[in-house]
Amino acid sequence: MNFRRFILSQSLIMMAGSMIFPFYVLLLRNVGESYTQFGWAYGLFALTSAVAYPVIGKSADQLGDQLLLVIYTWGMAVILLFFPLVTEVWQVYVLQIFMGLLGALQKNTEKTSLARHVRKERAGQQIGAYHTWTSVGAAIAIILTGYIVDFLTIGTIFYLASFIYVMSGIILLKKPEQAASQ
Amino acid sequence: MNKKVIVSFFIGYSLLFAGSIYKYEQKLLHPVAEDAGRLLPIAVKSIKQAEGEKQLQDIVRRANKTGDKLSIAGMQHSQGGHTYYPNGTVIDMKKYKKVLRFDPQQRTITVQSGATWDDIQQYINPYGLAVKVMQSQNIFTIGGSLSVNVHGRDIRYGSLIDTVESFRLLTADGHIINVSREENEQLFSLVIGGYGLFGIILDVTLTLAKDELYEKNTRMIDYKEYTSYFKEVANNPEVKMHLARISVAPDTYLKEMYVTDWTLAADQSGLAAHSPLKEDRIVAAPKMLLGLSRYSDWGKNKFWELQRVYMERGNGELETRNNVMRSETAFMEYENGSRTEVLQEYFVPVNEFMDYIDDLRTVLEKEEGFNLLNITIRYVEKDEQAVLSYAKEDMFAFVLLINQGRSSQEIDQTERVIRKMVDVTLDHKGSYYLPYYAYPSMEQLHTAYPRSQEFFRMKRKYDPAERFINLFYEEYGK
Ligand SMILES: Cc1cc2nc3c(=O)[nH]c(=O)nc-3n(C[C@H](O)[C@H](O)[C@H](O)COP(=O)(O)OP(=O)(O)OC[C@H]3O[C@@H](n4cnc5c(N)ncnc54)[C@H](O)[C@@H]3O)c2cc1C
Numbered sequence: 001m002n003f004r005r006f007i008l009s010q011s012l013i014m015m016a017g018s019m020i021f022p023f024y025v026l027l028l029r030n031v032g033e034s035y036t037q038f039g040w041a042y043g044l045f046a047l048t049s050a051v052a053y054p055v056i057g058k059s060a061d062q063l064g065d066q067l068l069l070v071i072y073t074w075g076m077a078v079i080l081l082f083f084p085l086v087t088e089v090w091q092v093y094v095l096q097i098f099m100g101l102l103g104a105l106q107k108n109t110e111k112t113s114l115a116r117h118v119r120k121e122r123a124g125q126q127i128g129a130y131h132t133w134t135s136v137g138a139a140i141a142i143i144l145t146g147y148i149v150d151f152l153t154i155g156t157i158f159y160l161a162s163f164i165y166v167m168s169g170i171i172l173l174k175k176p177e178q179a180a181s182q
Numbered sequence: 183m184n185k186k187v188i189v190s191f192f193i194g195y196s197l198l199f200a201g202s203i204y205k206y207e208q209k210l211l212h213p214v215a216e217d218a219g220r221l222l223p224i225a226v227k228s229i230k231q232a233e234g235e236k237q238l239q240d241i242v243r244r245a246n247k248t249g250d251k252l253s254i255a256g257m258q259h260s261q262g263g264h265t266y267y268p269n270g271t272v273i274d275m276k277k278y279k280k281v282l283r284f285d286p287q288q289r290t291i292t293v294q295s296g297a298t299w300d301d302i303q304q305y306i307n308p309y310g311l312a313v314k315v316m317q318s319q320n321i322f323t324i325g326g327s328l329s330v331n332v333h334g335r336d337i338r339y340g341s342l343i344d345t346v347e348s349f350r351l352l353t354a355d356g357h358i359i360n361v362s363r364e365e366n367e368q369l370f371s372l373v374i375g376g377y378g379l380f381g382i383i384l385d386v387t388l389t390l391a392k393d394e395l396y397e398k399n400t401r402m403i404d405y406k407e408y409t410s411y412f413k414e415v416a417n418n419p420e421v422k423m424h425l426a427r428i429s430v431a432p433d434t435y436l437k438e439m440y441v442t443d444w445t446l447a448a449d450q451s452g453l454a455a456h457s458p459l460k461e462d463r464i465v466a467a468p469k470m471l472l473g474l475s476r477y478s479d480w481g482k483n484k485f486w487e488l489q490r491v492y493m494e495r496g497n498g499e500l501e502t503r504n505n506v507m508r509s510e511t512a513f514m515e516y517e518n519g520s521r522t523e524v525l526q527e528y529f530v531p532v533n534e535f536m537d538y539i540d541d542l543r544t545v546l547e548k549e550e551g552f553n554l555l556n557i558t559i560r561y562v563e564k565d566e567q568a569v570l571s572y573a574k575e576d577m578f579a580f581v582l583l584i585n586q587g588r589s590s591q592e593i594d595q596t597e598r599v600i601r602k603m604v605d606v607t608l609d610h611k612g613s614y615y616l617p618y619y620a621y622p623s624m625e626q627l628h629t630a631y632p633r634s635q636e637f638f639r640m641k642r643k644y645d646p647a648e649r650f651i652n653l654f655y656e657e658y659g660k
Contacts, residue, residue, distance in 0.1 A: 067183060074191055081202040085209065089520075155206045159199070166195065173183060 003117045005171055006069075007130055010110065011137030012168035013073060016161040018138040019145045020080065023154050027083060028092055037089055041096050048100030049107075056108045065113040066172055072105045073169035080162035084155035215272055219261030219619050220522045221588060222653060226253075227269050232278035232296060235358065238382055241273060243356040245649060253652045254378040256296065256326030260617040261524055263653025264329075264377055270651065273382065275325050281305050282385055289390040290347060295325030295383045302388075303504050307459055312393040312503040314339040318425070318560075320508040325383045330617045331375035331570070333562045333579060335423040335444070335506060337416065341565045341573065343374045345389050352382040354645035372640055375568035377616065379641045379650050379659070394503050395453045396422060396444035400493035403439050409535045411441060412561065412578075420446045423506055426559040428539070428580075431486035432479045436543040438486070439559075440493055444506055456502050468492070475555055476585050482555075523555070524584050526600060527615035529562065529577040534610040541606045545599075552599045556583040569637045572613045572630070579615070597621045604630075620657040627658050634658070 028041045060068055079098050086092055118126045145157065152160075212225040227250070232238055245252050251270035258265050266272050275296035283292040286309045293302060299313060299320035306312065316327065317334045328349070333341045348362035351373060361369045373380045403411055405428060415421050423444035428436055471488055474481030530538045546552065558581045562573045582603075586596045600621040604614055613630035614622060627634055638659040642648070648655075 070183060074195070077195060078198060081198050084206045085202060087209075087214075153210070155203075155210075159203065162199070173188070 003126070005174060006113055006117065007133050009069070009073070009168040009171045010130070011133045012164050012171070013076075013106070013137075014134040015137040015141035016076070016164040016168070018141040019157055019164075020083075020161045022145075023157055024083070026154075027086060028096075041089075041092050044093055044096045045100040045103065048097045049104035052101050052104040053108060056105055057112075060109055060112045065109045065116065068105055068109045069113070070169045070172050072102050072109065073165045073172065075102045075105075077162045077165035077169070080158045080165065083158045212269075215255075215266035217258040217261055217263065217265055219524050221261070221524070221593060221619055222263045224263065224266060224268050224653075226266050227271050229255075229272045229274055232273055232275045232382075234278075235352075235384060238273070238278075238352055238384070239356050239358070241271070242352060242354070242382070242649070245271065246354075246356065246647070251651045252649055254325070254329075254382055254650065256323030256329075257298065257321060259322055260326065260330065262616075262618055262620045262657070264617060265652060267651045267653060267656065275323060275382075278384075279323075283387075284309075286311060289392075290387055291390060292385055292387040293324055294385045295328070295349075296323050298323050299327070300508065303459060303508060306390060307393065307457060307504050310393045310453075310457075311390045313507055314345040314389060314391045315342045316507055318507070318509050318558075319511045321511055324386050324388075325378075328374050328383055328386060329376055329378050330615075331568045331572075333560065333573075335425050335560060337424050337561050337563075338419075338422055339391065340563050341568075343371075343565065343567050346370075346374060347387040347389055349373070349386040350384040351380065352384055354381055354647065354649040358384065368640075369644070371567050371569050372637065372644070375570040376637075376641075377570075377654050378652060379655055380644050381650060391503065393453065393457065394422070395447040395450050395456060396501055396503060396506060397447045398442060398444050398499045398501055398506075399497050400440055400442040402490060403441055405437055405439050405539050406536055408439055408441070409532060412532065415443055416561075418445075422446060422503070424561055427489065428557050428559060429486050430554045430557055431475075431482040433483050434486065436539050436546075440489060442493065444501070447500055452500055453502065456500055456505070459508065460505050472555065476553065520589070521585060521587050524586060524596070525618050526582040526584060526603070526621070527618065528580045528582070528603065528607040528612055529572050529614065530580065530607060530610050530612040531575045531577055532561075534612070535578055538606070538610045538612070541609070542603065545602050545606055549599050551595065553585040554582060555585055557581065569633050569640070570616065570631055571633075572615060574613065575611070577612070601626065616654070620654065624658060 028038055056068070075098070079095060079102065082091075082095060086095065114127060114130060149157065212227065213229050214223050215226045215229065216223040230241060242252065244250070251267050253266045253270050253272050255265035255272050255274050256276065278294045278296035279298070279301055280294050281291065281297070281301075282294065283290075284305065285291075286306075289311060291302060291306060299316045299322060302313060302324070303320060315332070315334060315336050316322075317332050322332070327342060328346065331342050339345060348360060348365070350358055351361050351366075351369065352358050359366055359369075361367075361373060363370055369380060373383065408426065412424070415424055421443045424442065426439055426441045429438040430436070468485075468488070471481060471485040475485040546554065560579045560581070562577050562579050564576050565571060565573045584596065586592055601623060604622045604626050607614060608626060608629050614626075616631075622630070631637070638655075641655070641659060
């Protein structure tokens with residue numbers, strides 16, 4: 001995993017995430033049916049993240065960022081396959097717990113990777129580049145989704161996003177020597 | 183990362199992907215139908231939007247070939263699965279809502295059955311006309327209202343059936359017939375109050391009333407005075423509409439009442455100024471207090487007291503007939519995943535009122551966990567035109583709003599209490615209303631509706647294949 005691959009995979013993640021986000025909120029809202037439950041769904045997410053951060057932090061140092069990021073992307077890919085099927089609140093709660101875990105994984109590892117890849121003297125420029133590309137990914141996704149929702153079911157968008165997460169994982173996995181030649 | 187791990191991931195992922203898509207398609211193929219009560223979600227085969235007469239005829243004829251079961255749905259505010267059936271096709275009438283004819287001189291209107299009272303009010307209000315009989319709220323469809331033979335705040339025009347001139351019916355064999363007191367008259371008293379079991383009501387001709395300006399007055403009385411109070415009201419032809427509430431707050435439980443009358447205003451010159459139709463708005467204070475009364479006795483007491491303040495402030499207020507008949511519903515909306523709010527309605531002869539309340543109180547005082555939120559009382563005049571008629575005499579109608587859980591245990595719990603209440607009602611020569619959840623027993627149905635067996639026999643005579651079917655029929659009709 002070199003910096004460019006990292007940026008590319010993160011851009012894809014941002015794309016997939018932005019694609020599903022509005023529908024994700026809609027789903028929570030529809031299944032939850034009361035603001036109390038809506039609150040709980042988000043609360044559980046934040047709570048699991050909070051509990052997970054210390055563990056994730058340590059394992060990032062032991063297992064390496066690459067592995068964690070791959071776990072994140074593929075974990076998300078799997079979780080998203082369940083979203084179209086949700087009908088009950090408890091299912092949303094369970095998914096939210098997993099999303100909380102994975103979310104923490106992503107946030108933490110994104111930062112540790114940046115910290116490890118970025119050279120102090122050029123940190124501003126490099127992190128700037130990172131944010132530029134990931135935001136471009138998000139923007140493209142949001143605009144495209146706006147066009148395709150009319151033609152696809154909401155379920156399809158989750159499947160598409162799941163697929164993008166898998167791709168993002170594959171990019172991260174490419175052998176370092178191949179990457180090194182760039 | 184280990185190759186094996188990667189390969190297993192891809193295999194697992196592909197399987198999950200395929201499985202998920204398969205399940206998802208199943209889900210799309212079998213939409214879940216559910217009514218406002220949300221106690222009976224059920225997978226149906228499909229939901230078809232009504233578009234036109236021909237298309238509806240095609241649906242019925244095709245179903246006769248394929249053996250599909252059909253259910254008819256309006257706004258689905260009935261609460262006992264009256265609008266759907268497992269694996270059946272739901273015909274959704276909501277978009278079938280054009281005004282076909284309107285004659286302001288004769289005061290008649292012909293509308294398609296998916297139109298709501300609101301649609302009619304918007305249409306006729308500019309002509310100074312109003313609906314004669316409808317529910318207190320205007321969110322329901324004409325087809326759904328006819329099929330349950332509704333009643334409301336009006337105390338002068340009888341029940342809805344009196345205001346129906348004629349309608350057209352798409353029958354189970356796919357024919358379209360006229361139904362009125364002269365033509366196919368047997369069906370007139372079967373389809374009105376017929377719960378969608380005799381065919382699709384296509385369009386309806388209703389007679390209308392003049393829009394008028396009313397003065398609204400509310401006062402508090404003790405329940406013991408209510409019967410005589412109401413008799414005075416009934417004898418005063420100037421009072422056009424009436425509504426009462428009886429307390430469910432612990433401090434004044436089934437004793438204190440607020441009674442509201444709408445009396446023809448002495449001066450009608452303000453009619454034009456008051457005639458713009460009011461829109462539903464959420465009044466924050468009652469919404470909050472209704473919310474609190476769901477959870478606590480304190481909330482119930484406060485809600486009851488606040489209603490008084492509200493009503494007294496409204497005394498002497500002028501309101502048009504049309505506006506009285508579009509009362510707020512939004513503040514009642516209740517969203518909760520595990521709980522829901524259901525209605526019950528009991529009819530009791532006017533002279534039985536006091537004893538009935540005493541007996542009801544005795545029963546309910548023992549039911550601690552039963553969360554009763556509100557009771558309103560209206561009047562229905564004796565009317566036995568409909569085969570399933572609930573007004574065997576001049577009756578008071580008690581509408582009960584009940585907050586309950588959706589688990590099967592909680593449903594059983596509610597059923598137990600409701601059956602007791604229905605027994606009390608039947609002991610006082612009363613009956614109960616059928617558009618709600620099927621809590622009452624078969625035996626209770628037969629007592630409340632002596633002609634119910636005849637009704638279901640007729641259903642099978644007109645629709646031998648049981649093409650039109652719903653959970654209500656499944657529960658009581660077979
Ligand atoms: C908050 C609330 C307040 C209420 N207040 C009152 C009240 O004040 N007075 C009163 O009398 N009732 C009242 N009701 C009951 C209400 O009137 C009935 O539930 C009514 O049937 C609802 O109309 P809908 O359009 O939702 O009909 P739906 O629930 O959709 O349908 C009701 C029945 O009518 C049949 N049906 C619908 N359309 C057609 C058609 N075109 N042809 C043939 N059959 C058809 C359906 O198959 C079903 O059996 C109230 C209900 C609620 C939820």
